Amino acid sequence: MNKDSTQTALLWIVAAGFFMQALDTTIVNTALPSIAHSLGVRPLVMQWAIVAYTLTMATLTPASGWLADRFGTRRVYFTAILIFVLGSVCCASSHTLGQLVIARVLQGIGGSMLLPIGRLAVLRSVSGEQYVSALAMISVAGQVGPIVGPTLGGWFVEAISWHWIFLINVPIGVVGLFAVHRYLPRATSTAAPRFDLTGCALLSLCMIAFSLAVDAPSQSHRAAWSTGLFALGLVSALAYVPYARSRRNPLFKLSLFREPNFSVGLIGNLVCRIGSSAVPFLVPLLLQLQLGYAPLQSGLMMLPAALSGTLAKRWIAPLIRRFGYDTFLLVNTLIVGGSIVAFALITPSTPAIVAIVVLIVFGAANSMQFAAMNSVTLKGLSHEDAGGGNSLFSMVQMLAMGLGVSISGTLVKLFSDQWGSAIFGFRMSFVCVGGITLVAALIFRQIKETPPAIASPAKPAVAGGR
Known part of the structure; x- marks a missing residue:
């Protein structure tokens, strides 16, 4: 194969791995009630099937670059796909919640390396002038996963069984393993610096x-x-x-925090994403457990949010150029938090169109919020600090996702038990996590004046702009 064909194959391999990882973060949500029923547990207890996955990825992501340097990009990426596929098979074979959580941890081990190692492989194989276009192609896979995930999960539950939300990864992974063996450039290991195991253990x-x-x-x-x-x-x-x-x-230099917008952006991301991450978990449960929606219907209801988020990405750059990061994030955070609180107003008598409008507003604002937060947090870092800042930022994102699910699930249980009403528990949980998101607006007011431009794509924030 010539060089262009090899690079094209590499991009498709990395995009497929990114798609698997992105799909798996959303496809589970609509199937949680069915999985809970099959395993004989309450649906809200299923939150640990999500938290275990995101928390494992958060703790292991910083080690991905070191592993690639130590053992070779090709070997580590092949291992990542293999572990992810084995974890998926174990998830589908689970008969208890404990088994499922352990299997999700195994999935998270593989998932933690899929995007970072894949992006590193592209960086080392694609020339500088083609790198931005290559990342853009890969990011499309990350956008498609959340769009089809909830609907595909609901369809699998109704048409076949919930097991297929995990088994779908097997054929994709098998093709990926063959492609990595066949097309990924063979790279030798290098003299990697000693990994900071103690620092990683403390933060984990x-x-x-x-x-x-x-x-x-x-x-x-x-x-x-x-x-x-x-x-x-x-x-x-x-x-x-x-x-x-x-x-x-x-593991992470303290000099990172000398850049004021990095500190503000990191804290703001953590607080804001708690509410944003609670919505994909709570809404399918609300629709199925309290409003009587079927799994496929609840998955289709999440589609407008994903589509509006994809379409809204084109508005980010002109809005930030017009208003600057500080004003944009202040206003947009209020919209995101307000739309989360608005979910508390949805009752069995609420017309479906109202819920769809709220989901569209949330999806569009949340998508722009992610991109703006990612950019303002990383854009001021020096070239030397960009790698460490990006890894720490990714850890915080995954931590926030897990905290959002844990906090919202715990709030629903607490309010439901206290007031004897599950619908009241959901409503108050939306109010609380929406309120947490609104607090982030105060944090983003501390952003220092920066040139109103989106960060250079040469320093990618996270997977697919998430």
Whole structure:
């Protein structure tokens, strides 16, 4: 094969891996009630099937670049797909929630390497002038996954069984394994610097402790356990500071936080994404458990949000050029938070068109929010700090996704048990997570004046602009 054909094959391989990873983050949501019924548990308990996946990816993503340098891009990417496929098979074979959670962790191990290693392979194989176009092609796969995921998940549940939301990854993965073996350039391992295992362990312990602390019922002994976990997470985070100062090459340099917009953007992303990540989890449950929608119907209801989000991406650049990051993020965050709160007004008597309009507004505003937050957080970093900042940013995003699901699920259970009404629990949960998102508007007001331009695509923020 000539060089152009090899590069084209490489892009399709990476895009397919990105599609699998992006699809898996959304296809599960509409199937949660059916999976819960099959496993004999309450639907809201299924939140850990999502949290386990996102939390595993968050903790392992920083190691992906080091693994590629140490063992070779081709070998690690092949292993990532293989682990992801094996995890998918284990998910489909699960008979208890515990088995499913463990299988999702296995999936997350593979998923944590799919996009970073794939993007690294493209960076090392594609010339600089073609890199932006290559990333644009890959990002399309990340956009298609969330669009078809909820609907495909609902269709599988009704037409075949929920097991196929995981088994769909098998044929895609098998083709990917063959393609990697056949087309991915053979790369040798390099003398990679020593990986900061202690730093990674401290930050991973922090994220895991915080996530476990959130998922605590109202009983006093569980509340004490939650407080202890929260304290453990805080101590782990604080312990990283003197550790990083004493190490020449820490996992993440503290100098990253000298860039003021990086600090503001990182905190704002964490707070804002808690609410944004709760919506894909809560809305399908609300539609199926409280409004009587079938799985396929609830999946189709999520389609307008995904489509409007894709269409709204073209508005981001002109709006930021016109108003600047600070004003745009202030106003748009209010729209995102307000639309989340608006879901609390949806009842069994609410016309479907009203729910669709709310989903369209949320999808469009949320898509622009992600792109603007990603850009303003990373655009001020130096070339030297861009890699570390991007990895830390990805960790925070995954942590926020897990926290959004954990917090919203816990709130529904708490309010439902307290007031004896599940619909009230859902409504109050939307109000609370929407309120958390609105707090992010105050954080984004601290953004320093920056030139009103989108960050260079040469420093990609995250997968598909998410």
